[in-house]
Structure formats: C-alpha cells, structure tokens
Amino acid sequence: MNSICTQDLAVVLGHKEVLRHINIQIKKGMWTSIVGPNGSGKTTLLKVLAGLQACKGAVTFPGFDTQHPSRLQKAQYLAWMGQEQAGGDELSVYDVAMLGRIPHRSWLSAPSQKDHQAVKKALQMTHAWDWRYRRLGELSGGERQRVLLARVLAVESEIVLMDEPLSHLDPPHQVDWLHLVKQLVAEHKTVVSVLHEVSMALLSDEILVMDQGQIRHQGLVSDRLTHQAIERVFGNRIQIQHVAQRWVALPLI
Amino acid sequence: MLLLLTLCLVVLYWGVSVGSAGFVNLGSMPNEPGLAAIVFDIRLPRTLGALCCGALLGLSGALAQGLFRNPLADPYLLGSASGATLGVAAALVAFRVSPSAGHWLARLGLTGAAFIGAMVAVLLTLALARGFQHTFRLLLCGIVVGVVLGALCSLTLLLDPQVLQSMQTFMLGSTSYVGWNSVIMMAIGWLVCIVIAVPLGRLLDGLSLGESTAISLGLNIGFLRAVLVCVLALAVGLSVAQTGLIAFVGLASPHLVRSMVKVTHAHLLLISSVMGAALLGAADVLARCLLAPRELPVGVLTAVLGGGYLLWLMQKRQFSSTGGES
Numbered sequence: 001m002n003s004i005c006t007q008d009l010a011v012v013l014g015h016k017e018v019l020r021h022i023n024i025q026i027k028k029g030m031w032t033s034i035v036g037p038n039g040s041g042k043t044t045l046l047k048v049l050a051g052l053q054a055c056k057g058a059v060t061f062p063g064f065d066t067q068h069p070s071r072l073q074k075a076q077y078l079a080w081m082g083q084e085q086a087g088g089d090e091l092s093v094y095d096v097a098m099l100g101r102i103p104h105r106s107w108l109s110a111p112s113q114k115d116h117q118a119v120k121k122a123l124q125m126t127h128a129w130d131w132r133y134r135r136l137g138e139l140s141g142g143e144r145q146r147v148l149l150a151r152v153l154a155v156e157s158e159i160v161l162m163d164e165p166l167s168h169l170d171p172p173h174q175v176d177w178l179h180l181v182k183q184l185v186a187e188h189k190t191v192v193s194v195l196h197e198v199s200m201a202l203l204s205d206e207i208l209v210m211d212q213g214q215i216r217h218q219g220l221v222s223d224r225l226t227h228q229a230i231e232r233v234f235g236n237r238i239q240i241q242h243v244a245q246r247w248v249a250l251p252l253i
Numbered sequence: 254m255l256l257l258l259t260l261c262l263v264v265l266y267w268g269v270s271v272g273s274a275g276f277v278n279l280g281s282m283p284n285e286p287g288l289a290a291i292v293f294d295i296r297l298p299r300t301l302g303a304l305c306c307g308a309l310l311g312l313s314g315a316l317a318q319g320l321f322r323n324p325l326a327d328p329y330l331l332g333s334a335s336g337a338t339l340g341v342a343a344a345l346v347a348f349r350v351s352p353s354a355g356h357w358l359a360r361l362g363l364t365g366a367a368f369i370g371a372m373v374a375v376l377l378t379l380a381l382a383r384g385f386q387h388t389f390r391l392l393l394c395g396i397v398v399g400v401v402l403g404a405l406c407s408l409t410l411l412l413d414p415q416v417l418q419s420m421q422t423f424m425l426g427s428t429s430y431v432g433w434n435s436v437i438m439m440a441i442g443w444l445v446c447i448v449i450a451v452p453l454g455r456l457l458d459g460l461s462l463g464e465s466t467a468i469s470l471g472l473n474i475g476f477l478r479a480v481l482v483c484v485l486a487l488a489v490g491l492s493v494a495q496t497g498l499i500a501f502v503g504l505a506s507p508h509l510v511r512s513m514v515k516v517t518h519a520h521l522l523l524i525s526s527v528m529g530a531a532l533l534g535a536a537d538v539l540a541r542c543l544l545a546p547r548e549l550p551v552g553v554l555t556a557v558l559g560g561g562y563l564l565w566l567m568q569k570r571q572f573s574s575t576g577g578e579s
Contacts, residue, residue: 047465050465050469051468051469052465052468052469070471071471071472071473072471073471074471075469075470075471076471078469079469080465080466080469081466082463082465082466085462085463085466086463087322087461087462087463088458088461088462090461090511090515090516090521091458091461091515091517092515095458095515095517096462099458099459099462099466099470100470102455102459102470102471102472103470103471107452108452133515135515148462151462155470
C-alpha cells in the first residue's frame with residue numbers, strides 16, 4: 001500500500017526548473033531514502049511532499065481518510081524536519097520537543113498528560129532527556145540535532161520526513177538513529193529521509209535516485225539496477241559492494 | 254515575576270513620593286491638602302503612565318523580536334516609532350492640538366494618528382523587505398523607512414514652526430504630560446495587547462525554528478503574523494502618542510528577561526512587559542531626581558542607559574561566544 005503518491009510534480013524557482021516529471025509512490029511502513037548529487041533537488045522534493053513548497057502537479061496521501069484535511073490534521077499525519085535549522089536558542093530542550101505537540105493541542109490549553117508523555121518518550125529515544133532543562137543555544141551541533149529529532153518524533157505522525165537527519169551526529173548516535181528509524185518502520189510508520197551518505201541510505205528499504213531535478217530510478221536496496229543508477233548519478237566515482245552482509249558505497253581510487 | 258511586580262510597586266511608591274524638592278513622606282499627606290493634590294493629579298498619573306508605557310514598550314519589544322526572529326528587532330528599528338511620530342506630527346499640524354493636551358478626545362486622536370503611522374511604517378518596511386524571510390534586509394529596510402519618515406516628520410515641522418516647540422519636547426520622550434486620561438488609555442490598550450498576544454505566544458515558539466517548521470506544525474502563520482503586527486503597531490502607537498520617543502526599553506527588556514530565566518514566548522511577552530514597566534518607571538524617577546529641581550526628559554536617560562547596556566551586551570556576547578568555541 002502506498003503512503004504518498006505524486007503526479008507529474010514540477011517546481012520552478014526563479015528561472016530554474018528545480019524539479020520535473022516527478023511520479024513516485026512511497027510505500028507505507030517502509031523506509032525510503034532519497035540520494036543524489038548536490039543540487040539535484042532532494043531537499044525541494046521533500047519540501048513539496050511536506051506541502052511546504054508550491055508546485056505544479058499533485059501530492060496525494062492514499063492512506064489518509066479525509067479528502068480535504070485541515071492544517072492541523074495534516075500536521076498530525078505528517079512531520080517534517082529541515083536541514084540545519086537555526087533559531088530557538090532561547091528555548092529549553094523540553095520546550096523545543098513540546099513544539100512537536102502543537103498539532104495535537106487545542107488553542108490555549110496547557111499540555112495534557114499525553115503531550116508530556118510523548119515529549120518524554122521522544123527525548124528518551126534520542127538520549128536527550130538528561131539535559132531537558134538546558135537551552136537549545138547551549139548545545140553542540142550533534143546534541144542540537146538530537147533535540148530537533150525528538151521534536152519530529154514528538155508529533156507521533158504516520159509519515160516522518162527528514163532532511164539530512166545525520167548531520168553533526170557522531171557514529172554511535174548515527175547507529176542510534178538507525179535503530180530509531182527501524183523502530184518507526186516496525187510500528188508501520190513511513191519514513192522518508194534525504195541522506196548524503198550513500199552507505200547509510202543503502203541500509204534503508206527503498207531508494208529514490210535523483211539527478212538534475214528528475215527521478216532516475218526508484219528501487220529496492222538489494223536491486224543491482226538501483227546500485228547502477230546510484231553509481232551513474234555520482235559519475236561512477238563510487239562503487240557499491242557487498243561487505244559483511246550489507247551494501248556499502250566505496251570511493252573508487 | 255513576583256519580584257518584578259514588587260519592584261513595580263516600589264517604583265510606584267517612590268515615584269509618587271519624589272518631587273522637585275526631593276523625597277517627601279507620604280504619611281503626612283492627609284494634613285497637607287496641597288501635597289495631596291500634587292500627588293494625586295500629577296505624580297500618581299505620571300508614574301502610573303511611565304509604568305504603563307514601559308509595559309507597552311516591553312511587550313512590543315518581545316513581540317518584535319519573536320515575530321522577526323531577530324534579537325535586535327526593536328519597535329524603533331522597524332520604523333514603526335518614526336511612523337508613529339510622523340502620525341503625531343501630522344495630527345498636530347492638521348488639528349492644532351498640543352501634545353500636552355489633556356482632553357481625552359485629543360489624546361484619542363493623537364493615539365489614532367500614531368497607530369496609523371506605526372502601522373503604515375511597519376507595512377512599508379515589510380513591503381520593501383519583501384516579507385519576513387530575510388532578516389538583514391528587513392532590518393535595513395526598517396532603518397531606511399525610519400530615516401525617511403523621520404525626515405518627513407522634520408519637514409512637516411519646518412513648514413509649521415508653531416508646532417516645533419511642543420514637538421521637540423515630545424521627540425525627546427517625556428512622561429511629564431501624562432494625565433489620567435492617558436493612563437487609562439494605555440492601561441486598556443495594554444490589556445488588549447496582552448490578551449491577544451500572550452495566547453499567540455505559541456506561534457512565536459513554533460516560528461523560532463523557522464517558517465517551514467511552523468507551517469509543518471499546522472500553524473496559519475500568515476493570519477497570525479498579521480494579527481501580531483497589528484498588536485505591535487497598537488502598542489507602539491499608544492506609547493509614542495502619550496510619551497513620545499523613548500528608546501531602548503523595548504529592546505532591553507526582553508534581553509534582560511532572557512538573561513535571567515528560560516521561558517517560552519507566552520511567558521516572555523508577559524514578563525518582559527512587566528520588566529519594561531519596572532525599567533521605565535525607575536528611569537522616570539531617576540530622570541526627576543538626577544538634576545532636581547530640573548528634570549531630564551526620560552527618553553534621553555533611557556537612550557543613554559539603554560545604549561550603554563546594549564554595548565555591554567554585545568561585548569559580553571562576543572566574549573562568551575569566543576570562550577565557548579575554544
């Protein structure tokens with residue numbers, strides 16, 4: 001079953017066609033990664049899927065029961081995390097994670113028990129609970145990233161879109177992030193991530209290969225055709241090999 | 254918060270007691286009808302006015318900084334204060350009222366003119382900056398709009414020198430004209446602003462991680478921003494119309510609050526409003542004491558103190574950020 005479908009998406013920014021002819025189906029309960037060279041339109045595509053970027057064509061959510069969802073319904077169903085988000089330095093870690101509960105809270109009401117639980121769970125999942133009273137501005141890049149991750153998880157949405165979620169994370173926390181995504185997928189949630197580390201993307205279920213604003217290939221990670229498409233868009237400067245029961249991208253020297 | 258409220262009360266008592274002849278014990282008031290009249294008709298409204306005006310400025314500062322996601326945003330940097338002044342000057346020239354006029358209709362008229370002026374200035378700044386996205390462009394446009402509107406204001410005054418004298422006191426910023434009518438108007442205006450702005454504090458929190466995040470959280474930012482800009486213009490217009498240009502209170506109060514406590518915007522708006530009240534109240538009393546029996550315009554005092562504080566803040570920031578990286 002599909003979670004997100006697009007029909008002939010196109011985006012023009014300034015005079016440049018950033019995306020064109022995007023027809024994709026993203027499957028429910030799967031982790032899909034978007035890979036491609038710099039400037040290939042990955043971030044823009046993710047923003048279009050999240051409804052944050054105006055575009056031609058249509059994005060539909062077949063699993064969503066309401067035809068014309070309100071802003072808040074949509075925000076409960078789909079959570080988005082941008083890359084390198086600045087700001088919020090004055091807020092405490094806990095307050096930042098609580099922002100993820102905005103779609104669930106009624107106007108003016110104080111956070112409910114459920115909101116507090118969701119925030120606690122999210123902060124514990126990203127190992128940020130211990131410094132929940134610190135300010136966002138006092139944290140290192142990696143710590144900040146984990147708080148922003150918790151903010152997205154606190155939404156408890158069906159679909160999670162993440163743009164470069166691994167930036168600033170050290171290897172152990174990258175592994176933590178992998179477990180986190182696996183856990184979301186085990187709960188039948190749909191995860192879409194833009195990743196620049198190809199080896200990380202090769203651990204997902206399905207891969208979208210982008211180049212020059214177009215989808216070059218969509219396929220399973222184990223598929224040889226997918227590997228060839230990835231190698232091609234990166235100018236055959238990397239090679240995908242099977243090492244220790246998984247696929248890794250190695251630089252060609 | 255409680256501390257600040259207590260501080261406000263202390264300032265109130267202090268402000269009522271201090272006259273041109275120094276500190277007077279209020280206990281002797283019932284015996285001296287002249288003193289009672291002075292206290293009730295002049296000092297009390299004036300001190301209350303300073304508190305209200307400070308509250309409005311503190312609120313507008315916190316609002317502007319949250320709305321524009323910029324810790325340097327200030328009602329005066331976005332051109333709104335110049336707009337409000339121009340509005341007042343235009344009203345003075347057109348209707349021949351004095352800024353010290355106590356009649357409530359005159360005050361309402363001046364406030365309305367200041368509100369419209371502030372609103373036009375903010376909209377002009379936003380239009381020139383093509384929206385909220387580019388903070389630097391926004392601040393630059395705000396400064397440009399402020400300068401141009403200030404020049405227009407001077408031009409208006411040159412064309413009508415009769416208003417010049419009264420306008421000058423006004424532009425220095427002074428609480429000495431404030432009467433009961435002004436106090437009541439500011440208090441009501443402050444209540445309206447607080448009641449609208451504080452519940453919208455959550456929007457400012459959502460906005461602090463960027464516009465896209467706010468939209469992805471389901472917030473209707475276009476509408477809410479419009480409401481908050483109106484509140485901002487109302488607060489600035491009200492305070493400028495009653496007391497003239499009082500610099501830096503709006504900029505400094507949110508910074509002071511943030512340096513003391515970690516808060517979400519709903520609380521920040523409220524606390525920084527009270528902080529502004531305490532600051533301006535204290536500044537007003539100081540302005541009356543320092544050169545007694547003469548009196549400093551309070552705007553001059555806040556400009557000097559606030560400017561110094563801002564410089565100190567920048568120095569400290571620089572120091573702590575280099576310290577943090579090493």
